[in-house]
Amino acid sequence: MTDQTSTAPATPAARHAMAAHMLYVCRENPVTAASFVMFAFFILSALIGPYVVPYDPLATNSAIALQAPSLAHPFGTDNLGRDVFSRVIVATRLDLIISVLAVAISFVIGSILGAISGYRGGWIDSVLNRVLDTIMAFPLFVLAMGIVAAMGNSVTNIIIATAIINIPFYARLVRAEVSIRREAGFTLAAKLAGNSDLRVLALHIFPNSLPPMMVQVSLNLGWAILNAAGLSFIGLGVKPPTPEWGIMVAEGANYIISGEWWMALFPGLWLLLAVFTFNLMGDGLRDIVDPRRRT
Amino acid sequence: MLSIHDLNVSFRTRRGDVNAVKGISFDLAKGERLGIVGESGSGKSVTSYALMRILDAGGRIAAGEAVYSGIDLRRASESAMKDIRGREISMIFQNPRAALNPIRKVGHQIEDVLRQHAQATAANAKEKAIAALEAVRINDAAARYEAYPFELSGGMCQRIVIAIALACNPKLLIADEPTTGLDITTQKTVMDLVDDLVRARGMSSILITHDLGLASQYCDRIVVMKDGLIVEEGDPVALFTNPQHPYTNRLVEATPRRGVRIRSLLPEDQRTPEPPRTIGNDPLLDVINLKKTYMGKSGPVHAVKGISFTIREGESVGLVGESGCGKSTTSAMIVRLLEASSGQILYRGEDLATLPALQFAHHPLRSKIQMVFQDATDSLNPRHTARQSIAEPLLRMSKLRGDKLRARVEELATLTGLPTHLLDRFPHQLSGGQKARVGIARAIAPDPDLLILDEPTAALDVSIQALVLNLLCDLRARLGMSYLFVSHDLNVVRLLCDKVVVMKGGAIVEAGSVSDVMDAPSDPYTRELLSAAPQAPQRSIA
Numbered sequence: 001m002t003d004q005t006s007t008a009p010a011t012p013a014a015r016h017a018m019a020a021h022m023l024y025v026c027r028e029n030p031v032t033a034a035s036f037v038m039f040a041f042f043i044l045s046a047l048i049g050p051y052v053v054p055y056d057p058l059a060t061n062s063a064i065a066l067q068a069p070s071l072a073h074p075f076g077t078d079n080l081g082r083d084v085f086s087r088v089i090v091a092t093r094l095d096l097i098i099s100v101l102a103v104a105i106s107f108v109i110g111s112i113l114g115a116i117s118g119y120r121g122g123w124i125d126s127v128l129n130r131v132l133d134t135i136m137a138f139p140l141f142v143l144a145m146g147i148v149a150a151m152g153n154s155v156t157n158i159i160i161a162t163a164i165i166n167i168p169f170y171a172r173l174v175r176a177e178v179s180i181r182r183e184a185g186f187t188l189a190a191k192l193a194g195n196s197d198l199r200v201l202a203l204h205i206f207p208n209s210l211p212p213m214m215v216q217v218s219l220n221l222g223w224a225i226l227n228a229a230g231l232s233f234i235g236l237g238v239k240p241p242t243p244e245w246g247i248m249v250a251e252g253a254n255y256i257i258s259g260e261w262w263m264a265l266f267p268g269l270w271l272l273l274a275v276f277t278f279n280l281m282g283d284g285l286r287d288i289v290d291p292r293r294r295t
Numbered sequence: 296m297l298s299i300h301d302l303n304v305s306f307r308t309r310r311g312d313v314n315a316v317k318g319i320s321f322d323l324a325k326g327e328r329l330g331i332v333g334e335s336g337s338g339k340s341v342t343s344y345a346l347m348r349i350l351d352a353g354g355r356i357a358a359g360e361a362v363y364s365g366i367d368l369r370r371a372s373e374s375a376m377k378d379i380r381g382r383e384i385s386m387i388f389q390n391p392r393a394a395l396n397p398i399r400k401v402g403h404q405i406e407d408v409l410r411q412h413a414q415a416t417a418a419n420a421k422e423k424a425i426a427a428l429e430a431v432r433i434n435d436a437a438a439r440y441e442a443y444p445f446e447l448s449g450g451m452c453q454r455i456v457i458a459i460a461l462a463c464n465p466k467l468l469i470a471d472e473p474t475t476g477l478d479i480t481t482q483k484t485v486m487d488l489v490d491d492l493v494r495a496r497g498m499s500s501i502l503i504t505h506d507l508g509l510a511s512q513y514c515d516r517i518v519v520m521k522d523g524l525i526v527e528e529g530d531p532v533a534l535f536t537n538p539q540h541p542y543t544n545r546l547v548e549a550t551p552r553r554g555v556r557i558r559s560l561l562p563e564d565q566r567t568p569e570p571p572r573t574i575g576n577d578p579l580l581d582v583i584n585l586k587k588t589y590m591g592k593s594g595p596v597h598a599v600k601g602i603s604f605t606i607r608e609g610e611s612v613g614l615v616g617e618s619g620c621g622k623s624t625t626s627a628m629i630v631r632l633l634e635a636s637s638g639q640i641l642y643r644g645e646d647l648a649t650l651p652a653l654q655f656a657h658h659p660l661r662s663k664i665q666m667v668f669q670d671a672t673d674s675l676n677p678r679h680t681a682r683q684s685i686a687e688p689l690l691r692m693s694k695l696r697g698d699k700l701r702a703r704v705e706e707l708a709t710l711t712g713l714p715t716h717l718l719d720r721f722p723h724q725l726s727g728g729q730k731a732r733v734g735i736a737r738a739i740a741p742d743p744d745l746l747i748l749d750e751p752t753a754a755l756d757v758s759i760q761a762l763v764l765n766l767l768c769d770l771r772a773r774l775g776m777s778y779l780f781v782s783h784d785l786n787v788v789r790l791l792c793d794k795v796v797v798m799k800g801g802a803i804v805e806a807g808s809v810s811d812v813m814d815a816p817s818d819p820y821t822r823e824l825l826s827a828a829p830q831a832p833q834r835s836i837a
Contacts, residue, residue, distance in 0.1 A: 017719075185674030188632055189684075189737065194661050194691035197653065207678050291678050291721045 025287045032284030038277040045092040055083035057090040057243045066260050076262035078248075079255065080241075084262060087243040088270050094244055095274070098155065099224035102162035103217060109163070110170025111206065111213075117171070118178030119201050125175070132168040140165040144227060148236045158237040162227050166220055173216055177209030211290040218282035222275035229271055245271045296499055297323040297346075297467060302359035304338070304345045304523075315341040317523040318359065323467070323499050328490075330502045330514030330531070332546070334756035335727070338523040339503045343469045347386055348376050363467070382412045385460035387489075389472040391452035395444040401455045402428070402440030405462055412463045424462075431458045431488060449618075450481035454488065461492060468493060468500045474509070478617035479783055483827040486513055505756060507550050508829035511535060519543050549761040551786035552830060557768050560761035560790070570772035574793065575608030578641070579777050580629070580745055585638035585648070587624050598624045600801040601638065606745065611771065611778040613788035613809070615824070616798035622781050625798070626747045629779065630666045631655040642745070662692045662741035669750040671730035675722040681708075681733045682718040688740045707736040710773075712766055728759035732766070739770060746771075747779045752787065764791060785828055789813050797821050 026033040050057075061081035069076040075084035113132075117125040135143070147161035181187055182205070190204040191197075229246030231237040238244040240251070245267040252264025287293045304316040316338040323329050333339045344350045346361055346368055361368040363384065371379070380386075388394040396404055405424040409415035415423045421440070428436035431454040444452055453473060460468060470489060474482035490513050493500045504510050510517050511531035519527045519534070519542065527540040538544040549560045558566045587599040599621040606612045616622045627633040629640055631652045640647040642660060655661055665688075668674035675684050685704045689695050695703055705715050713732040722730055731751060738746055748767065752760040768791060771778060782788050788795055789809055796806040797820065805818040816822045 185668045185670055186676040189666075189668060189674050189734075190676070190687065191632060191656060192630065192661070192666055193688035193737070194656050194741075195687075196656050199691075204676055208676070292723045 021293070022288055025284055025293070029284060029287075031280055032287075035277050035280035035284065038273065039281060042092055042096060042274060042277065045089050046096045047093075049089040049092055053083075053086035053089050055086040057082060057087040058241055066255070066263075068260075069262050075266040076260070078251065078263050079260075082241075084248070084266055087248060088245070088267050091243040091245050091248065091267065092270070092274075094155070094238065094242065095225055095228060095271075098159055098162065098228040099221050102159045102224045102228070103166065103220045105159070105163035106166035106170055106220070107213070107217060110167045111174050113167070114171035114174030115178050115201055115206055118175035119182055119197075119205065121179070121182075128171070129175075132171055135165070136168045141227065141230060144231060145234070145236060148231060153236060153239065155238060158228055158231055161231075162224050165227070166224065169216060169220065170213070173212060174206070174209055177212060178205050181205045181208055211286045214285035214289055215282040218278045218280075218285055221278040225271065225274050225278070245274075296325045296364055298360070298362045299342075299346075300360040300362075302342065302345065302361055303357040304341050304350065304354060305357040306351070307353040312357075314357070315354070315523055316345065319518075319520070319523070319525045320359075321518055321525065321528065323501065325466075325499055326497050328493065328500045328502065328513065328515045330504065330510035330517040331520060332504060332507055332510045332517055333520035334505055334546075334758060336522070337520040339520050340471055342520075343386065343471055343501065343503055346469070347380055347384060348373075349380075378412070381408050381460075381465065382414075382463045383465055384467045384469065385463070385465040387453070387456055387460050387468065387470040387473045389475050391449060391456045392444060394456050395452060397444050399443075400440065401442055401444060401447070404455070405459050408459050408462050414463050427458045427462045428455075430461065430492070431455075433458075448481075449477050450485060453477065453481075453485050457485075457489060457492070461496075464496065466498055468498055469503070470500065471503045472505070473502075479785075480617065480823060480827045482509075482829075489513075506829060507535070507546060507757075508552070512829050519546065545758060549757045551757075551760075551764075551784070551790055553786070553789070555790075557764055557790040561765055570769060572609055572772040572775070574610045577608050577643075578605045579608045579610070579643065580606040580779075581639070581641035582625075582629065583639040583641065585625065585628060585640065586636045587621070587628060587633070588636045597801055599628070602796075602798070602801075602803050604796050604803065604806060606777050606779060608744075609771070609775055609777055610794065611780060611792045613792035613795040614779060614781045614798065615783065615785060615788055615795055617783060617824075619800075620798040621801040622798050623749065626666070626749055626779060626781050629745075630664055630747050631661075662688070663743050664745045664747070665738040665741060665743035666747040666749060667731075667734050667738045667751045669753055671727060671734045671751075671754065672722060674734055675730060677722055680719050680721055681713070681725065681729075684722075684733055685718075685736045685740055688737060692741045703740075704736075707740055708732075710739070710770070711736040712762070727755050728762065731755060731759070731763050735763075735766065735770070739774060739776070742774070743776060745777050745779065747781065749781045750783070753782075753784075760787075767791065785813065785824055797824070 026036065059082065063081060064077050065079055065081040067073055067077045073083050073085065075088060078084055113128055117128040144161040144165050147164060148157050151157045151160070187200055187205060190200045195204070228237065229249065232244050232246030233250040238247055240247055248267035249264050249271070252267065255263050300320045301318045302316055302320070303314060303318050305312045305314045319342065331339045331342065341350070345356050348368065356369050366379065395401065402421065402424045405427050406415065406420040409420055409423055425436045425440055428439055433439050433451070433454055447455065473489065474485055477485060486509065502510060502514055514531060517529065517531050517534050518525050519540070521542050527534065527538065527543045534543060535547055538547050545562055551560065558569055583603050584601045585599060585603070586601045589596045589598060602625065604612065614622045614625065624633065628635045631647060631650070634652050635648045638648060642664065645660070647660070650658060682704055685707055686700055689700055689703060704718065708715050708718055711732045713729060713736060717725060717729060725733065752763050755763060764787065770776065780788060780792055792809050794807065795809050795812045797804050797812065797818065799820050805812055805816065805821045812821060813825065816825060
């Protein structure tokens, strides 16, 4: 945590304790450990996937179109003869970038808005809450569709749209977490120690709301991936021939009835695994950032 | 009537089984009032939970017998226990507000227990519930029947809890710290009420408390528990005047009471002479006609109605009063966490009340006025280690960094008696006394001249309280600090303070030197406070 290193000298003992604690969390909960392993796999796919896949994900070859999974093409080939396995792996990078960036933006903006409204209260709080209510009153996917349709069909706009629909969840959570600690003893003590209100809020109150935020982040990463894939599925956002799980499912869907199930199944499976991984990671992340879980 | 033999209670935890109660035995006769006294972690509450079979998940009676009027409480079926709880054995819990359902009218909550034990029908339940409220001397019981818990004061809530506990005329009443968190005069009325009811109905009672004085006033016999074992048993006077076990002796000595010095609270081998200190003639802090008025929904609320007092250099002043008297508001204004409505706070002649509280964080005087908070747990950031908490004011208000900062934090820890190897622990890994020391070390870190102590020992066991009070006594002599000691406990104020200011309803009712106010109070309210404080039987000087 950056606040810990900036407010007092971190000791090697403390860093060691953090590592030991992570190990403990993983050992205590094998599901968490499994989700971290899967997360590492997705990160690795995103980082080095494009360099290690056996085929060029964009190279078409009509001679081998619509082949069932085989040793040469473990996930089969699509209607243009592209290797589905290579495309699924290469798509990881784009899907992760969209979801992580969208969640990061909504986390930051939501945290700032929620922290201010929770700490200040009064009319700022009322106004902000009504604005957030308005956003949440829309069906979120329809809102995202509208934003992308209005702002133009690009990856950047998908990220922005996904971020906007997620902001209210963070803002509300942070607001609640901040407002219950506004009058806490350690907040008053921090003021007496000569901290300005901004410092008290940013370095003392906000970090204490991180544990529940981590659960929200991990669930949100899953939703963000689904959201981006959903937008691509209906033709908004990422354009073909770019490999992306949502488009690939959309393209493959046309072929399911004629028996070529692999085109839609494998990108869908990866989508499912990614969402699954993020959701499972939540509790583990919370336990890691919460010092009270350490004994 | 109740016979416990070799009772063992254990809890399953991450690190294997923990024995909370390790084989205790006692008997309770009909009509007897038993006190179980011990400090936190002694197993006194767990014993009562085991009798009621309401132990937390993972807890179980590992061995031993508990027989109530021929019923084996350990082996009784859950449905049999349901009939026993409330009708035969009832319990009053520590926090009355938490023991009541916040969204149900209190009258209905009494009806629930009457209906559960078939003591009332739908037709006469209301009538009986009102009668139960009248039995605990609630005025205008019919109107209170309709009240929700949040509309009632703490003392009133505890009366409701007592009404629920006694509604079905149980034979045995277990009261688990029934007056913790209540004001001292409320404590007296609640305890007197329970005592009268128990005697009038010929019930037996078990009072579980950490307060030896309270137990000695309201019990016929006391058992002292420590670490899950009974160390001593006897009648209150004998226990006080001639304790056999060293632990009982230490507990008796650590209880603040009339006529002792602060050092006598400590075990004999730790009684070093009190360090000398000088009280100057110049005023350090002059509070003049200080007022605080809030705008409430139904007009202005006068929390502090124009109070004036002076703290001289090196002097310790006690600010005494019950909840709602304005003592916390006063201290918050002095420490600049709250704006004053009007009046002056002169610190060495400079008026702090004119400086906005919001900007005071960067004022040079910030370091000179510091505060120790009531709840040590709540006042430490759960994400910061003890070292980070103590270093915080130094980082903000001094230029110490790196090794010098580390050395200063360790010096402060040593000064407050906190072992330096505990500095890298988080608050939840420290005991209550250790957390209190971290809070004190943090407050004295920027070298304040005035330390405001807001009930710093209220949440601590008496033996820990004795240590902390003596630490405060040493620190003021060593560092030349003045104290404003905010407390409801007159016995503690008497030990530590030179002067005392008694507040009631936002105004000062009496002020003067400790000996004047305590030994010859002129105001009836002060007299009431003094008489309400439970006094342990005086120890014969042998």
